[in-house]
Amino acid sequence: MKPNLPEEVYSVDQILAVSEELHSYSVYLAAQRVQGVAGEPFILSSRAEAAVKRIPEDQRTDAGIEAYRLQLEGLATTAPAVTLVLAAQAKAGLKQELVNWLRTNVHPDLLVNFRANPNIAGGIVIRTINHVYDCSFRQALLAHPEKFTKALDRV
Amino acid sequence: MTEVTIVGLLILFSVLVGAIVMWFEKRKKLNKGGHAHNQEAPAEPAEPAEPDAPPINLPELSTAERERLEKLASQAFEAAVASATDRFGKNLDETSGRLNDLVTRLTTGIVEKELEVYRANVDEARKAALASLANMQNIVETQQQTLQKDIDRALAERRDYLIERLDKKLGEAVAAYLVDSLGQAADLGAQRAFLLESLERHKADLKNEFSDET
Numbered sequence: 243m244k245p246n247l248p249e250e251v252y253s254v255d256q257i258l259a260v261s262e263e264l265h266s267y268s269v270y271l272a273a274q275r276v277q278g279v280a281g282e283p284f285i286l287s288s289r290a291e292a293a294v295k296r297i298p299e300d301q302r303t304d305a306g307i308e309a310y311r312l313q314l315e316g317l318a319t320t321a322p323a324v325t326l327v328l329a330a331q332a333k334a335g336l337k338q339e340l341v342n343w344l345r346t347n348v349h350p351d352l353l354v355n356f357r358a359n360p361n362i363a364g365g366i367v368i369r370t371i372n373h374v375y376d377c378s379f380r381q382a383l384l385a386h387p388e389k390f391t392k393a394l395d396r397v
Numbered sequence: 398m399t400e401v402t403i404v405g406l407l408i409l410f411s412v413l414v415g416a417i418v419m420w421f422e423k424r425k426k427l428n429k430g431g432h433a434h435n436q437e438a439p440a441e442p443a444e445p446a447e448p449d450a451p452p453i454n455l456p457e458l459s460t461a462e463r464e465r466l467e468k469l470a471s472q473a474f475e476a477a478v479a480s481a482t483d484r485f486g487k488n489l490d491e492t493s494g495r496l497n498d499l500v501t502r503l504t505t506g507i508v509e510k511e512l513e514v515y516r517a518n519v520d521e522a523r524k525a526a527l528a529s530l531a532n533m534q535n536i537v538e539t540q541q542q543t544l545q546k547d548i549d550r551a552l553a554e555r556r557d558y559l560i561e562r563l564d565k566k567l568g569e570a571v572a573a574y575l576v577d578s579l580g581q582a583a584d585l586g587a588q589r590a591f592l593l594e595s596l597e598r599h600k601a602d603l604k605n606e607f608s609d610e611t
Contacts, residue, residue, distance in 0.1 A: 322607045328592075332585050336592075343593060347600055349607040363575040366592045368599060370606055377595035380572045387568030391560075394567075 247317065248292035252341040252354045256289060257318040263290040264311040271304035323353040327367035329378075331358045403500065410496075414489065421478065428471065 251260055263286060270284045286294065294302060297310050326340060341354045359367075362378035369375075383390070458466070585592070596603075 324603070328585055329588075330585055336585055336589060339589070340592065340596070343596055344603075347596075348603045352607065361576055363572055364588055364591075366588075366595050368596070368603070370603070372606060373602065375595075375599045375602065377591075377598070379575060383568045383572045383575075384565070387564030387566075388560075390567050390571055391564050 246296045247314075247321075247351050248289065248296055249338065249342060249345075250289045250292050252337075252345075252352075254318045254323070254353060254355070257314055257353070260287075260290050260293050261311050261315050261318075263287060264293060264307050264314070267294070268304040268307040268311065271307065275304060317351065318353070321351045321353050322349050323355065323371075324348075325355045325357060325369040327357045327359050327362060327369065327378075329358070329360055329362050329364045332356060403496075403503065407496065410492070417485065421482070424478075428474075 247257075251257055267284055267286060267290065270281075274281060293310070293314070294307065297306055301310075324344065332340075337354075337356055341352075344352050344354060362380050363383075364379035365377045365382065367374065367376050367378050367381075
């Protein structure tokens with residue numbers, strides 16, 4: 243079964259958190275299966291719930307969930323990752339939109355880490371393992387400083 | 398006529414004049430000596446005539462007559478010598494004048510020739526000096542132009558460097574101002590379109606990079 247990352251899970255930290263939650267959930271399901279009695283319902287977070295939904299229904303057992311969890315952890319180390327640096331902490335909606343764009347246009351299992359750095363003034367810096375694509379306002383200003391002088395001439 | 402010839406003629410002429418003067422002085426002495434001898438002592442006996450020559454019987458002159466004749470002869474001789482001396486003096490003057498003229502002409506000619514050579518040399522030296530001066534002036538002008546170009550280039554480079562530095566500093570100042578002003582309050586929502594556009598701009602690069610990894 244190839245892991246299929248839910249949209250809401252896009253960073254290594256989130257994968258690890260979901261993995262921990264799924265492990266607890268699989269233990270819970272295993273206990274239920276052994277004891278044969280239904281205990282208190284296990285409440286999953288929205289990310290973990292989205293992850294469980296990615297598992298086919300007939301495999302949503304403790305073993306199936308555990309297998310999926312292990313694959314998720316493996317994905318945390320093998321999936322391609324990118325870091326997006328923004329000038330401030332982005333809201334969840336904007337983050338999700340950027341992740342969706344990347345997974346749609348670049349790679350379906352791309353992991354995205356968000357960082358905030360006010361020094362870039364605005365825009366975005368995209369860091370991969372091999373490259374840095376600096377689209378920040380600071381870089382735009384420093385790349386063409388003569389534009390400011392020309393603008394001053396027009397004032 | 399060369400200078401050597403002129404000098405030779407002058408020496409010859411001097412020797413000739415000296416010889417004439419010496420002859421004239423000797424003659425005068427002889428005349429004086431002979432006259433005194435005649436007064437002090439009676440005439441010497443005549444030399445014996447040659448045995449073969451027939452004897453000539455000259456008439457005996459009286460003393461007064463002889464003295465008168467001697468005086469007349471002496472006067473005639475002196476007159477002749479004076480005339481010859483006068484002529485010779487005149488000729489000497491003329492010759493001397495001619496020689497002087499000749500020497501003057503020759504000297505003038507030599508001096509003129511030397512002056513001509515000197516003028517030619519001076520002219521050549523002047524032309525050489527002018528050519529050298531012109532050449533030096535050309536070199537100086539070339540050097541000046543090269544130096545001016547170097548200075549202009551250095552000034553342009555310095556000006557460009559300063560402008561670039563000023564632009565950079567201004568850019569940094571503006572960036573720092575924006576960072577200080579916005580801080581954490583940057584409105585990322587307003588940048589949404591710009592962020593997506595930035596991603597779109599590097600879409601191909603990102604795709605290539607991650608396709609290589611997978």
